[in-house]
Amino acid sequence: MLGLNEWFTYYQCTNCGHTHLENLPENIGKYYDTKEYYSFKSNNSFSGNNKKGIKEIIKYILLFLNPKKGWGYSAAFKAFLSIKGIKKSSQILDYGCGAGHFVKELFDSGYINARGYDPFLPDNVYHSNELFLAKDLSLLKIKIWDVITLNHVFEHLENPVQVLKNLHDLLAAKGKILLRFPVIDSYSFEKYKENWVQFDAPRHLNLFTRKSIKLAVEKTGNLKIINMYDDSFHFQFTGSELYLNQLSLQPKNNNRKKRLLSFKTYYYHFFAKKLNKQNKGDQIVVILERI
Numbered sequence: 001m002l003g004l005n006e007w008f009t010y011y012q013c014t015n016c017g018h019t020h021l022e023n024l025p026e027n028i029g030k031y032y033d034t035k036e037y038y039s040f041k042s043n044n045s046f047s048g049n050n051k052k053g054i055k056e057i058i059k060y061i062l063l064f065l066n067p068k069k070g071w072g073y074s075a076a077f078k079a080f081l082s083i084k085g086i087k088k089s090s091q092i093l094d095y096g097c098g099a100g101h102f103v104k105e106l107f108d109s110g111y112i113n114a115r116g117y118d119p120f121l122p123d124n125v126y127h128s129n130e131l132f133l134a135k136d137l138s139l140l141k142i143k144i145w146d147v148i149t150l151n152h153v154f155e156h157l158e159n160p161v162q163v164l165k166n167l168h169d170l171l172a173a174k175g176k177i178l179l180r181f182p183v184i185d186s187y188s189f190e191k192y193k194e195n196w197v198q199f200d201a202p203r204h205l206n207l208f209t210r211k212s213i214k215l216a217v218e219k220t221g222n223l224k225i226i227n228m229y230d231d232s233f234h235f236q237f238t239g240s241e242l243y244l245n246q247l248s249l250q251p252k253n254n255n256r257k258k259r260l261l262s263f264k265t266y267y268y269h270f271f272a273k274k275l276n277k278q279n280k281g282d283q284i285v286v287i288l289e290r291i
Contacts, residue, residue, distance in 0.1 A: 008201040012184075018212035019184050021205045024158060031203050032120050075231055076102045076151045076180065077109070079285045082227065083147060083176050089113060090146040095167065096153030100125060100133045107132075115140050147176045154181040155204045164220045168290055177223065177288040180231065185209040186282035187275050188236035197239030197249075198282055210279065213286055223288045232281030234268035 009022040025031070080086070088110045094103050097116025106114035107127075116125075116133040117140065125133035134140050148167050157163050167177055182198035184207040189196045198204065208216070210228070217223055238259060239249060247253040259265050275281045 006201075010199075010201070010207070013212070016212040016215055017185050017209035018215075019207040021202055024205065025202050028202065029120070073109075074102065074105060075233070076149070077105050079151075079178060079180055079231060080106070080147075080149065082229075082285065083178060083287055086147060091115075091142050091144065091172075092147045092149065093117060093140075093142070093145045093170070094149045094151065096150055096156070097121075097133055102149070102151055103132060113142065115142060143170070144172050145170050145175060146172050147178065149178040149180075151178075151180045152182075154179050155200075155206055155208070158205055160206055161216050161219050164217070164223060164288070168220065168222050171290040173290065175290045176226075177290075179213075179286040179288070180283065181208060181286075182283050183208055183210060183213075183281075185211070186232070186236070187280040188232075188240060188282045192240040192244060195240055195243040196282070197236060197243055210284065213284075217286075217288060222291050224291055225286060226289045227285070227287040229285055230276035230279055230281035230283065231285050232276055232283040233272050234265050236272065236282040237268040238265060 010019050011022055012019040086092075090111065090113065092106060092111055092114040094100075094106075094114065094116040097103050097118045098120075100116050103114050103116040115131075117135075117137045118133065119135055121133060121135045124131055124135055124139065131139055131141070148170065154160055154163075164177070171177070182204070184196075184198075189198070198207070213228075214225065217225055239254075242249060242253055272281060
């Protein structure tokens with residue numbers, strides 16, 4: 001992603017296909033440069049003028065008219081809407097929140113008890129004198145959560161099963177965990193192999209398959225899968241094509257405006273939808289419930 005031209009070795013289980021990084025770099029923090037890594041690109045979350053702009057007002061109206069579709073919202077928000085029984089007063093933790101984009105999206109949509117945690121945050125972030133984004137989870141006032149979300153965080157964890165066990169203890173009765181992460185048993189991995197954009201080495205320590213995530217959840221002993229579906233999009237192709245041509249995902253190579261005006265992008269968009277229906281996309285949503 002950052003164009004560092006480094007090589008890393010992964011091992012793959014012959015039984016379930018789970019793939020993991022051989023050795024964790026000693027200084028893994030350097031690969032999470034908060035000035036460059038996309039999760040920490042600031043959107044001025046919870047700062048400055050708190051009035052909603054026209055874009056936010058239109059999104060809010062569309063959400064009111066059709067709450068299941070989430071038109072105009074992020075893929076993370078749409079996945080969140082698939083969880084049944086969530087109320088505007090629900091206590092929601094975004095675990096590995098980065099700069100807080102998703103927390104702000106939830107808060108602006110009326111989920112006033114949305115908070116975020118990320119150990120790589122440069123500083124704690126406050127809004128109206130209350131802590132919203134924390135470097136230390138224990139600093140947040142809310143201790144028990146109705147929903148905990150991990151949006152493309154799970155693959156970054158050294159011991160994901162243990163993290164799930166720890167998060168279970170933070171859930172309310174029947175509380176939910178929403179996971180979104182890449183899967184290696186996908187069409188795009190078979191097509192691009194080492195140039196598959198979702199390798200994102202060495203940040204992606206664990207690359208799951210649909211089979212291995214089921215085994216991982218079983219190992220927790222206190223969580224169950226209640227929903228699982230694909231939510232991949234054109235990036236599995238547009239990003240991998242850059243890698244195939246020895247280009248990084250730096251903005252100079254990955255211009256969003258040019259990408260949106262490209263016919264190929266729209267072809268890949270609809271192809272991704274087709275793959276999702278066939279369970280061959282390279283990203284999935286998994287919703288867990290506390291037993």
